[in-house]
Each structure stands twice: as C-alpha cells, then as structure tokens.
Amino acid sequence: MAVRAIRCPSCRTATAADVLAAVGGACPHCHRPLDSAARHEQAVAQTLEWADEAAARGDHADALAWLNTVEAVGDGLSPDYESRRAQWRTVLRDRRSDRQTQHAAGSVRPAPH
Numbered sequence: 001m002a003v004r005a006i007r008c009p010s011c012r013t014a015t016a017a018d019v020l021a022a023v024g025g026a027c028p029h030c031h032r033p034l035d036s037a038a039r040h041e042q043a044v045a046q047t048l049e050w051a052d053e054a055a056a057r058g059d060h061a062d063a064l065a066w067l068n069t070v071e072a073v074g075d076g077l078s079p080d081y082e083s084r085r086a087q088w089r090t091v092l093r094d095r096r097s098d099r100q101t102q103h104a105a106g107s108v109r110p111a112p113h
C-alpha cells in the first residue's frame with residue numbers, strides 16, 4: 001500500500017497520511033493542528049488511499065467512486081491517478097463484457113468457494 005506524506009505547514013515535517021489521521025490531524029512533531037488547507041490535503045490523500053485499497057481488492061467501481069469524491073471536493077486528479085482511473089475503467093468494462101459473453105453463451109460457472 002502506497003503511503004502518502006503530508007507536510008506540516010508549521011515545521012515542514014512530512015508525516016504519512018494514515019499516521020496523521022490516527023493522531024487527529026495534529027502534527028506529531030510540533031503538535032500543532034494542521035490548517036484547513038493541510039486538512040483538506042489530508043482528506044484528499046486519505047480518499048486516494050481508499051481508492052487504491054478498493055482497486056487492490058478488486059472493487060474497481062468503488063475505487064472510481066472515491067476518485068469522483070476527490071473531484072467533487074474540487075481537486076483535480078494528478079496525471080498518475082488519471083491513468084489509474086483509465087485502467088480501472090478498462091478493468092470494469094472488460095469484466096462487464098466477460099459477464100455478457102458468458103450470459104450469451106449460456107455457460108454456467110460453479111459457484112466460487
């Protein structure tokens with residue numbers, strides 16, 4: 001799992017987004033609460049984290065929904081995430097067309113265990 005770092009605007013210490021979330025959004029180094037811009041950045045980083053986690057467990061529809069969430073709060077996606085989104089959409093589309101092909105062929109798969 002990729003860990004994103006957030007920089008404290010006061011002391012400029014970089015802290016992993018999940019660590020920041022665990023300590024309630026205050027800098028673990030200087031203990032100052034992060035300002036709203038930093039909190040926003042933290043929320044976006046956390047949301048992207050969730051998107052990656054969803055994609056990692058194969059829930060690409062959920063992953064795409066998280067990316068939509070980032071855009072909804074006003075942040076554009078980085079080129080990195082734009083390309084992930086394209087990838088995830090392709091995975092979803094391929095999976096759907098697989099399902100349709102199976103349905104059309106009338107094949108029945110054994111239930112997964």
Ligand SMILES: [Zn+2]
Nearest residue numbers: 008011027030
């Ligand atoms: Zn700090």
